[in-house]
Structures are given as structure tokens and as C-alpha cells.
Amino acid sequence: MSYANSASRLDPLQWLGLPVLTAVAVTLLFAVPLRIFGLQLPEPVFPMVLAFAWAVIRPSMIAPFVLLALGLLLDLFWGGPVGLWAVALLAAYGLVLAVRATLTGRGAVVMWIWYGAACALAFGVGTLVTVLKTGSIPSPFALFWQVFITLLLYPFAHTLIERFDDADVRFR
């Protein structure tokens, strides 16, 4: 039985649980201290895919709290200020939720641009928090590099949206 044909409610485990586990797993994987020929692995923010896709798929009361937990996990695992990524991801989710009606039926390129806007907001919040907490401005190059790598993750968000967008008939 496919999700689209079920014409029933979405199973939270399917559209929230499994993507969360996947995001955590790949985050752990990309944190290995590998350096070959002086090059390190990139460090994209995988939960950004979920913050964007979940808000597009359908409004939910669970998703913000899952994002909060995911952001806190990210902060604890990466050793950053606790709450930084939680607030940044929620800001991105809130933005996409606010313009959700505008995004309906748009093509992949437009959606990618909106994904970029969500990323810009999240990283802007992160920068603001960092400046307020440490008094230092993060390196623009390091910031740009992580934003760029995170932008490249949009195809995963697209796949998630395509898979679950029409799965719940109430949100068609």
C-alpha cells in the first residue's frame, strides 16, 4: 500500500520519524575526522531539508517540537551553543509555514530559491546569535561554504515533498 493511495492520515513515523533518523545518521557520518590530501569532509546542515520540506508538506504541531529536539541534538553533538540550531531551524520552518500558500504548485527552481531564503534566514539567525554571545563575527568564508553545501541538499527536500505532499487528502 503506497502512501499516496492510502488517502488517510500521514503516519508521523513515516514522514517525521524516518527522516529524522536519516538526518541524524548522516550528520554522525559526516562528523568523522577524515582528512585526505589536506581536505576535510563538508559539514552541511541536514535538518534544514526537514525544516523546509515539513512546512511545505503540511502544517503540523509535532514538527516544530521535533525540529527543536533535532536542533538541540545538533548543538550538543557539534559542541555549539545549546539552542542555536534549534532557534535557527525553527525560524526557517516558521518562514516557510508563513508562505506555504505561495509555494503550492511551484516548480523546482522556485522552490529551490525559497529553500535558499530559508537557509539564509537560518544562517542569519545563527550569525546573530553568535555575534551576541561571543562578540565576534563568524568568518564569512566558513559561513558561505556551509550555506553553499546546505543549498546543495535541496534535491532531498524535493524528494521528500514529492513523496508526502499528496499523501494526506485533507491537504491537497
Add this chain to the structure above:
Amino acid sequence: MSLRDGPFQDLKVPLTWTAAVAVIVAMVIGVALLLGDHRGTLQGQAIGASRGALDSVTRPVSNVIAAPVRWIGDGVNGVKQYFFAVSENRRLRAEVADLSQWRDKAVALKDDNVRYQSLLGLKTDPPIPMVGARVIADSRGPFANTRLADAGTEVGVAVGNPVMTEHGLVGRVLGVAKGVSRILLLTDVASRTPVLDDRSNSRAILTGDGGGEPKLDYLRGADPVKAGDRVLTSGDGGLFPRGLPVGTVVQGLDGNWRVRLDSDDGPIDLVRILLFRDFSQLADQRALQAATVPPLPPAEAADVAARALPAPTPPPAAASSAKPIAASSAPAASSAKPAKKTTAPPAASSAKPVAASSAKPVSASPAASSAKPTPAPKPKPAASSAPAAGAQP
């Protein structure tokens, strides 16, 4: 009875609005947690129980994930070494020839150093014990640059301990739990490290910004640094021992003086955690506080008391001419304060950071201050390696 069958069956709340409320509530929780965060401080609780617990849980997982990657890295290094063996051999021969000269100089300097130390009655830094650890996880973003190492409280690692590779300083321990410790890298945006320029002896604060090359802040004087200068830890504040190699000065694209870190010369998969404690931690603070200072000789005490008395108010006519005198007497009065209090507090406080024990053999306080290692002549490369040599287990 479900909600649909009850009196609220006709109540329909717009889901977008409820989701928005959920976002706001979650955001408030996130902001509250952010405000309570004390990352980057040296407080023991900065790491928090949650961080420690998560690091402990993450350790075996990261270890398992990192193992095959480590094997791949070793394999690549093996291939690289095989293909570059000839050029590597050539380079090493040149390096050995260069280092042989340094070794001879180091032996001579060490001999001089020992003699000077015995002449001055200096008490040098005690050897620093250390533990080895393997890095199992790594974060490299603009907001956090930390690493997870698989050594913790069970081997004596404590918050604030410096962390090095064989090339140079990496950072310091930010938090520690059983079997795991979190290292704050020099490049982290919250990292501040007191350093000095090996050539000019000028001080600066190495400030991370999430990029690869941290900035040198609070530089003073004309040309305090030049490109290519060696940067070492200054030991100011007692956080790090003096003389640990940090890197080389470069000028960044933004015009700021930055430091290319020595630790970037190789992979940071194995690190050494120095179980360093400065003199303020080693000295018995209670004993220092309780120490009684012998009274001054009567003549000296009378002189000090006379200097401590306020200067007589000059007549109005002579006010202008009296100004310099009053001004000159002010410092005398202020300088008399500590002299009057030759008692424990000043001695104890001055002894705190560096010379708690070095002040012992020297009776007078000026001598005690000169006995500090800080105004010593410029540290040579040999001096920079001294702490590392002293740190051998």
C-alpha cells in the same frame, strides 16, 4: 470516548494557526536554552550534564563510524608515502641536517640555562603529565569548531587542559565526561588564547572566527608582528603553559594579522592532552592566605608610616607651585599602601599567578618580580620546545 464524539466535535481549529503556536512555543524554549548556555567559559558546569551524557553516548557510535574512515585514511597515506618516498627521503635528510645544528645549540643553551637557574635560585615549571587520545568526531562549521576525543575523567582530563598534536596547539578541553572529552579548537568563534610573538615578544589574543586562520587581536605598538613570525602561547592568565607552538603569522585577505596553525600541518586524529595546572592551582591557597609576614624593622616602619601620612595642605598663594609636589606625593601615598600592607595580601596576590614558589628563595619583592619568567629574553625555538620536552611523561 474520543474527542470527536464529545461536545467539541464541531470545534475546528485551523491547523496552520496551531502549527504557528507550536513554532512560537518551541522557539521560546530554544531561546530560553540559548540564554542559559555558558559554552566557552571555564566553568565546570559549562559542559552541562546533557552535553556530557550525549558525548558519552556518541563516543561508541562515532568510534564505530570513524574506524573504517580511519582505515581508508591510513590506506591513502600509505599509498601517498609509497609514491612520494624519494622526495620525502630527500626532505627528511635536509631536515635532519638542519636539526643537528639546532641540537648542538640546544645542548649548549640547556647547559647555560641550568647554570643560570641555579645561580638565580629559580624554580622552573614542573614537568606536565599528558595523556594520548584519539579524535572520534569533528565539527567544522562557522558557529562551532570542536572535536570529541576518547579520553576523559578516568585518566584525569579536566576542563581547561591544553590539547596538542605533534605539530602544535589544537585547543583546550571544553567539557569532560567518563571516557570522552570535548575539545574547543583555536578556530572556534568562542576561543580566546593569550599568545606572544616569538620575535618581538609582543602579546596578543588569538581569536577564532570559525575560519581556518584565527585572528591576532589586541596587538599594541609599532609593527608588533611581521609575516612569518612564530607564535607561541604566552602563558598569561595561567590557562596554558608558556611556549607551546601555535603557528606562523600571516596577513589575511581582510588585512588582519592571522595565524596559520601548526596543527594544520597534519591530520588531527591523535592528540595529546596536557594535564596542566598552573601555579595558582598547584599552590596551597589556604597556606598562602594564612601566611604571616614578619613585621618591618622599626626604622623602616616609621618611614613607611611617614610616607603614608597625607601631605599638608599648601597655602592658597602657593597652590600652583604646590601642585607638582602634591601630585608627586600622591603616588608615594599610593605606593605606600602596599608597602604598609607588607602583610600577606599583596605578597599572596602577587604570588598567585606565576611566582608563588619562585618568590620563596628571594626575600625582596622586586627581586621576586624579576624572578618571574615573563621578562626573560626572547624565547628561541629551543625555548619553545622546552615545555614540550618538559611535558614528556
